[in-house]
């Protein structure tokens with residue numbers, strides 16, 4: 001079967017993988033990779049971390065890295081990817097397989113493929129109609145971790161992720177990463193958060209501070225949950241100079257938002273685990289951009305625009321915060337679609353904290369649900385006369401660039417590539433790549 005699909009597999013997109021998966025849900029067992037498999041999962045940041053890590057491995061002299069760059073991260077997507085690279089007998093030759101994997105697909109995929117390292121970034125509420133409640137999702141991954149004895153790299157500042165480290169007491173390869181309190185951390189939670197109760201004993205968690213959402217320094221006053229030995233910690237984060245320190249070395253980065261720092265810390269932890277040269281990591285941190293609608297920068301004449309994908313309130317809140325932390329007047333484009341892949345329910349926009357808008361002189365609403373986002377922002381108390389509704393993306397981009405301030409754009413899942421295309425059409429090929 002693999003052989004037949006392998007032959008039709010090239011350039012056939014997701015179809016052979018889908019066919020194979022439909023015929024046999026155990027088909028991944030037929031693939032025999034001869035290299036370590038590293039998987040990245042979590043609600044936000046999977047694509048960025050996977051791309052970043054693949055880039056660092058490639059710079060360290062590995063020529064042959066197989067990865068799902070475009071975030072084709074469900075079982076059928078992984079199946080298609082492997083079909084593209086396997087021999088007629090299912091063998092896969094590479095230096096590393098670096099895979100972005102949807103949280104709910106981790107157990108089924110890696111019950112069939114031998115995973116060496118699992119990186120878990122965070123758990124937030126996301127596309128409820130597909131994944132169900134976030135707790136159900138965490139329990140799925142936890143169940144997998146109960147028998148997993150490979151490297152487990154966990155965000156130690158997310159209580160929902162850190163708890164996975166307790167799932168298999170026999171696993172001595174659990175490693176936590178953490179980011180030291182940064183300038184804009186808060187003492188109280190003011191964004192939608194999930195992790196307010198101790199996953200061990202159920203007591204309310206206490207926080208010293210919140211970095212963003214429920215990510216921060218937490219502990220349980222009853223059972224002591226929250227005290228881990230940290231494998232990699234970023235300290236001395238300077239958002240203005242875009243610098244930080246890790247293991248005594250100083251690093252510069254292209255973006256200093258706290259959300260980006262956590263992604264980078266996950267990348268750093270994995271690179272450290274695999275013994276990547278610090279100079280290679282330093283160079284990559286200083287220059288590499290994912291440029292796929294993830295904190296992507298566009299330039300038109302004298303103005304700069306930052307575009308960020310947001311599939312959930314946490315992603316959108318992060319962009320709102322990055323915007324607020326930027327001095328001067330700002331203008332925001334919000335593109336909201338409700339296609340199948342977005343989840344038809346757009347009620348998550350009501351969990352975005354627009355009331356913290358700081359010096360935002362204009363909002364342009366676009367996408368198939370342009371009016372919903374306009375109403376949502378108006379209801380947060382924002383001056384309705386400063387909201388322009390332009391469902392057509394080209395009109396929206398034109399409207400945005402008619403103003404003077406620094407530009408930001410938020411787009412949800414199916415909106416992000418059309419938004420990039422519209423921006424590139426408007427700019428006419430003049431891009432700020434690096």
Ligand SMILES: [Zn+2]
Pocket residue numbers: 198199200201202203220221222223224225
């Ligand atoms: Zn507890």
